[in-house]
Amino acid sequence: MSKPRKFSSTRRKFLKGAAVAGAATIAPPTEAGLKARPVPRIAPLQDARAETTTPAEVDVLTSDHCGSDFMVDVLRSLDLDYVCANPGSSFRALHESIINYGGNQKPEFITCCHEESSVGMAHGYSKIEGKPLGVLAHGTVGLQHAAMAIYNAYCDRVPIFIVVGNTIDATMRRPGVEWMHSVQDAASIVRDFVKWDDTPISLQHFAESAARAFKVTMTPPMEPVLIVADSELQERPLAEKDKLRVQRVTRTSPPQGDSGAVAEAAKLLVAAQSPVIIADRAARTAAGMKYLVDLADILQAPVIDQGGRMNFPSHHPLNQSSRGRALIADADVILGLELTDFWGSVNAYRDQLERSSRRITKAGAKLISITAGDLYIKSNYQDFERYPEIDIAMAADAEATLPALTEAVKRLVTADRKNAFQARGTKLAAAHQTTLDQARVDATYGWDASPISTARLFAEVWAQIKNEDWSLVSSSQSNWPARLWKFDRYYQHIGGSGGAGVGYGAPAAVGAALANKKYGRLTVNVQNDGDLMYAPGVLWTAAHHRIPLLSVMHNNRAYHQEVMHLQRMANRHNRGIERAAIGTTIEDPNIDYSKLAQSMGLYAEGPITDPKELGPALKRAIAAVKRGEPALLDVVTQPR
Numbered sequence: 001m002s003k004p005r006k007f008s009s010t011r012r013k014f015l016k017g018a019a020v021a022g023a024a025t026i027a028p029p030t031e032a033g034l035k036a037r038p039v040p041r042i043a044p045l046q047d048a049r050a051e052t053t054t055p056a057e058v059d060v061l062t063s064d065h066c067g068s069d070f071m072v073d074v075l076r077s078l079d080l081d082y083v084c085a086n087p088g089s090s091f092r093a094l095h096e097s098i099i100n101y102g103g104n105q106k107p108e109f110i111t112c113c114h115e116e117s118s119v120g121m122a123h124g125y126s127k128i129e130g131k132p133l134g135v136l137a138h139g140t141v142g143l144q145h146a147a148m149a150i151y152n153a154y155c156d157r158v159p160i161f162i163v164v165g166n167t168i169d170a171t172m173r174r175p176g177v178e179w180m181h182s183v184q185d186a187a188s189i190v191r192d193f194v195k196w197d198d199t200p201i202s203l204q205h206f207a208e209s210a211a212r213a214f215k216v217t218m219t220p221p222m223e224p225v226l227i228v229a230d231s232e233l234q235e236r237p238l239a240e241k242d243k244l245r246v247q248r249v250t251r252t253s254p255p256q257g258d259s260g261a262v263a264e265a266a267k268l269l270v271a272a273q274s275p276v277i278i279a280d281r282a283a284r285t286a287a288g289m290k291y292l293v294d295l296a297d298i299l300q301a302p303v304i305d306q307g308g309r310m311n312f313p314s315h316h317p318l319n320q321s322s323r324g325r326a327l328i329a330d331a332d333v334i335l336g337l338e339l340t341d342f343w344g345s346v347n348a349y350r351d352q353l354e355r356s357s358r359r360i361t362k363a364g365a366k367l368i369s370i371t372a373g374d375l376y377i378k379s380n381y382q383d384f385e386r387y388p389e390i391d392i393a394m395a396a397d398a399e400a401t402l403p404a405l406t407e408a409v410k411r412l413v414t415a416d417r418k419n420a421f422q423a424r425g426t427k428l429a430a431a432h433q434t435t436l437d438q439a440r441v442d443a444t445y446g447w448d449a450s451p452i453s454t455a456r457l458f459a460e461v462w463a464q465i466k467n468e469d470w471s472l473v474s475s476s477q478s479n480w481p482a483r484l485w486k487f488d489r490y491y492q493h494i495g496g497s498g499g500a501g502v503g504y505g506a507p508a509a510v511g512a513a514l515a516n517k518k519y520g521r522l523t524v525n526v527q528n529d530g531d532l533m534y535a536p537g538v539l540w541t542a543a544h545h546r547i548p549l550l551s552v553m554h555n556n557r558a559y560h561q562e563v564m565h566l567q568r569m570a571n572r573h574n575r576g577i578e579r580a581a582i583g584t585t586i587e588d589p590n591i592d593y594s595k596l597a598q599s600m601g602l603y604a605e606g607p608i609t610d611p612k613e614l615g616p617a618l619k620r621a622i623a624a625v626k627r628g629e630p631a632l633l634d635v636v637t638q639p640r
Contacts, residue, residue, distance in 0.1 A: 117149075473512035
């Protein structure tokens with residue numbers, strides 16, 4: 001790694017001399033140079049606080065080091081590769097230190113056009129790379145912009161390291177807007193949905209809090225953390241830098257399930273006639289995926305992957321995700337791994353005029369839960385879902401607990417049980433193959449339709465990428481990728497947004513593509529149209545930073561989920577569905593996403609309405625991505 005670039009002492013002396021001289025206007029050209037271009041008069045930089053002071057009070061205009069230089073040293077110790085930010089004056093010193101003192105390397109500054117995009121990028125990056133990305137947010141207004149994306153990451157159990165600038169000392173605030181952008185307690189804006197926050201009052205305090213925040217965010221359940229960087233701490237000259245110490249960061253081992261509970265769970269699983277494993281955010285890393293395969297193979301038990309992470313290979317014969325409800329209804333033992341909603345997995349719910357629910361499991365079925373979610377819960381935001389009645393509840397990280405559970409199962413498997421497991425596995429493999437065959441048939445319906453069917457959209461994309469090292473970093477409409485594609489690597493799917501906040505998709509895709517870039521992977525994003533319009537500026541970020549990403553628009557010209565909700569309400573009230581498009585569609589005028597992308601420097605084509613044109617267009621767009629460019633295809637699609 002190259003050394004950070006720093007200003008030389010000669011350069012510093014020059015700046016200091018120029019400043020003391022008052023940065024006077026540049027001398028006019030000499031007579032010999034009269035034909036040269038006139039040199040413009042350049043006004044010196046002004047600070048609002050200096051406008052009401054006398055020259056004697058502003059003699060000291062430069063400093064070799066400031067507090068933000070030390071803050072950069074601290075960020076480097078956290079192994080943050082990037083910081084995403086929309087520039088803001090409350091962290092102007094930290095911004096300057098990153099790009100000059102730190103040489104814009106580890107972390108590198110990624111320019112974003114909206115704070116929600118900054119956090120969304122960090123969200124997607126973390127789910128590929130397995131570690132936080134840094135985010136800088138500007139005071140009250142920047143943090144309020146970022147809040148929705150922070151909430152998504154909170155619900156999705158994703159580590160993000162956020163630094164928000166703020167001027168705490170009222171006597172140090174510049175007159176005017178800095179008062180509106182400063183606050184007594186900045187973190188209070190998002191405190192309900194970050195795991196930990198702090199407001200350091202000294203640089204050493206900042207160093208210790210940053211180390212603690214990194215440790216907290218990386219300990220399951222992983223959540224965003226936030227540190228307030230006071231502008232005075234950033235900008236104050238640093239006279240005795242050598243006395244400050246960057247803390248050594250240690251990682252906490254993920255909590256594992258109690259040995260007694262693990263042994264009891266193993267007994268139930270081995271004795272079960274119809275066990276079922278349900279996984280949501282079970283695999284934090286590629287190792288978690290392997291551990292789950294190992295357990296399922298030994299038991300020959302069906303796995304239902306709810307898709308919060310890439311938990312289980314899609315073409316593994318024990319993957320029974322499409323048959324989940326029937327298998328759960330027949331199960332005598334159900335193992336839930338990091339389930340967001342265990343209650344919803346074992347109950348049926350009817351959204352009618354009078355809402356109702358019923359248990360779908362058979363009498364006597366045993367429920368086992370392993371989730372770090374039991375170690376952390378808050379009251380205001382209700383992302384923890386309804387209370388499930390569990391027989392064995394382990395407050396532990398599922399990935400860390402799976403090896404011990406697998407070993408406990410191995411010790412209990414007899415020859416008779418092994419034979420029973422093999423017979424079960426044979427039946428499950430046949431059912432899996434039948435499901436795959438049916439999916440291929442289902443995909444042919446409406447194959448030549450226009451607008452283009454979602455099945456054909458995903459089939460055409462798969463035909464172009466299946467021989468590449470690819471990574472799907474978006475949601476999957478109607479679950480077609482899981483039904484048609486072959487997922488067998490951890491990074492090939494990153495799950496959903498967590499909080500289902502619209503505006504997550506495009507920024508998260510760019511962040512995930514940033515993480516995939518160094519591995520040379522082909523990053524694929526099937527982008528919802530309504531989602532893109534929340535923060536389309538992230539396309540410019542992808543182009544500006546040369547982040548290779550293939551975005552294929554799922555352009556159904558509507559917020560289609562809301563169309564269906566409105567139709568349901570209209571039917572419920574006996575009013576017909578003819579007017580359900582009002583307030584829910586994105587038409588009149590139709591948005592030309594290819595022109596939008598081209599205006600921001602992307603390779604783009606469309607709108608594509610003829611399905612026969614989709615394959616060739618995908619080839620051209622992938623060629624552009626392989627050249628290192630982001631590319632976008634605007635595909636007009638059916639609703640779902």
